[in-house]
Amino acid sequence: MTVVTLRPRSLRWLFAGALLVALVVGGTVLAKYRLIEPMAVAAACERHEGPWAGCLLRQALVVLFVKNIAGMASTLFGVWSSITRTRGLALAAIAFGGMSMVLYRFDSAVIGVLLGLLVIAREAATGQQQAGTQGDRQAA
Numbered sequence: 233m234t235v236v237t238l239r240p241r242s243l244r245w246l247f248a249g250a251l252l253v254a255l256v257v258g259g260t261v262l263a264k265y266r267l268i269e270p271m272a273v274a275a276a277c278e279r280h281e282g283p284w285a286g287c288l289l290r291q292a293l294v295v296l297f298v299k300n301i302a303g304m305a306s307t308l309f310g311v312w313s314s315i316t317r318t319r320g321l322a323l324a325a326i327a328f329g330g331m332s333m334v335l336y337r338f339d340s341a342v343i344g345v346l347l348g349l350l351v352i353a354r355e356a357a358t359g360q361q362q363a364g365t366q367g368d369r370q371a372a
Contacts, residue, residue, distance in 0.1 A: 246352070246356055252327065253326050260293070260335065273286070296331070300337050302329075302332035302337065304340055306331075306348075307325075309325035310322070310329070314351055319355050325345065325348030326344075
């Protein structure tokens with residue numbers, strides 16, 4: 233029976249990527265409930281009385297929602313990461329998909345997130361197998 237042990241560096245990219253995805257989704261949730269949904273903020277931005285940076289960010293997020301840009305980016309990154317097996321593109325697919333889902337656009341975001349998760353799962357499993365075979369070689 234072979235026990236697979238992970239070296240601390242082997243999956244460090246997974247934790248860093250998960251932190252990045254959490255920051256993007258958390259920032260989107262914060263912007264949604266602080267900038268997009270409050271009617272007072274919307275009215276202030278339409279009258280050009282709100283802070284220009286906040287109104288610009290609000291308008292960008294509204295365009296991401298209306299045009300489904302984040303969901304389509306998630307699908308694009310998910311397909312491209314499946315073709316190239318690139319972790320960075322897979323994490324981008326998950327981040328854009330999470331952003332799109334927070335903004336109520338599930339249709340295309342789910343495809344990108346699932347494809348990104350498949351690439352991440354494959355990379356994590358490959359890292360575990362490599363760590364296990366290197367451990368077996370060192371023990372022998």
